Amino acid sequence: xxxxxxxxxxxPPPLHSLVAWPPEALxxxxxxxxxxxxxxxxxxxxxxxxxxxxxxxxxxxxxxxFRDVLRDQTEFEVQIKGWKRLPNVLFLQCGAGGILRALHExxxxxGPSSRAPYDGPDFVPHLTxxxxxxxxxxxxxxxxxxxxxxxxxxxxxQALSLTREERGExxxxxxxxxxxxxxxxxxEFLPAGAEPS
Numbered sequence: 088x089x090x091x092x093x094x095x096x097x098x099p100p101p102l103h104s105l106v107a108w109p110p111e112a113l114x115x116x117x118x119x120x121x122x123x124x125x126x127x128x129x130x131x132x133x134x135x136x137x138x139x140x141x142x143x144x145x146x147x148x149x150x151x152x153f154r155d156v157l158r159d160q161t162e163f164e165v166q167i168k169g170w171k172r173l174p175n176v177l178f179l180q181c182g183a184g185g186i187l188r189a190l191h192e193x194x195x196x197x198g199p200s201s202r203a204p205y206d207g208p209d210f211v212p213h214l215t216x217x218x219x220x221x222x223x224x225x226x227x228x229x230x231x232x233x234x235x236x237x238x239x240x241x242x243x244x245q246a247l248s249l250t251r252e253e254r255g256e257x258x259x260x261x262x263x264x265x266x267x268x269x270x271x272x273x274x275e276f277l278p279a280g281a282e283p284s
Contacts, residue, residue: 102139128215137194138203
């Protein structure tokens with residue numbers, strides 16, 4: 088990440104993420120639960136495919152790179168596994184078989200870019216309920232969520248979004264619709280006279 092740190096007087100480069108948005112019912116439930124418990128995550132509820140990163144690529148180059156990485160990605164189902172707690176963080180852990188891990192690994196290929204400590208082997212797909220929880224409040228918050236059940240146990244991801252955060256404001260730069268399951272793949276163009284493999 089040191090290659091992307093600004094010099095004195097220079098504004099820091101924006102942070103980008105690749106995310107999936109939860110369905111409306113789950114988004115609303117997460118936000119109401121946050122308000123009731125007096126906690127928040129970072130921005131609107133989202134499932135990071137790639138944790139926030141900095142890059143020297145322009146928005147156009149970054150969009151093109153992710154378009155290539157996501158070209159043949161089909162829609163997929165995400166299961167909500169239940170509450171998980173880490174120091175200062177409380178979240179709903181999510182899973183989708185190996186799809187989320189494979190997507191995460193492909194998203195890490197886009198660069199040059201910085202990496203978060205929880206990228207790679209430490210990647211845990213999740214929807215954050217509370218971020219920056221004080222140690223003295225962690226046990227009480229953990230007890231408060233034990234009987235809370237989200238309104239859905241799974242949801243289908245039909246699109247991914249490239250976002251940019253600058254000075255606390257998150258903007259959606261581009262939405263990548265995913266292919267419906269069973270849809271024909273885009274044909275690969277072969278040189279004249281070449282046989283398909």
